[in-house]
Amino acid sequence: MVRRLTDSLPPFLREVKDFQAIMSGAEQSEFAALWDFADALLAEQFLDTATKYAVKRWERFLGFFRGADDTLTDRKFAIKARLQERPPYTMVFLKSALDALIGAGNYEL
Secondary structure, X not given: OOOOHHHHOOHHHHXXXXXXXXXXXXXXXXXXXHHHHHHHHHHHOOHHHOOHHHHHHXXXXXXXXXXXXXXXXXXXXXXHHHHOOOXXXXXXXXXXXXXXXXXXXXXXX
16 A cells, blocks of 8 residues: 555645655655554564564564574464463363364364
8 A cells, every 4th residue: 555645734735846845755755664664563563474583582582492494384383382382171272272273173183
């Protein structure tokens, strides 16, 4: 989605050439970079959309480190497993934990 700064101006100021020049020049590219950074930061907050940077922080926070041949998907799975780390005292809890980690129907009890 393209966000133009001139769209945030009141209609009577959109017609002023000075404001058009200011907001469509360097200011537009700076704000576009800021919006892209904010979108990337939001994606880092969720493990499913996290990049290597966020996964590395999760691993350091949880106190374990990846192997040499682990993919990003494997590392995310290990983090999810560590977050779900609670002994399954009932079959219902075990089933719900496996559904969350692996997916419903992808395992056999």
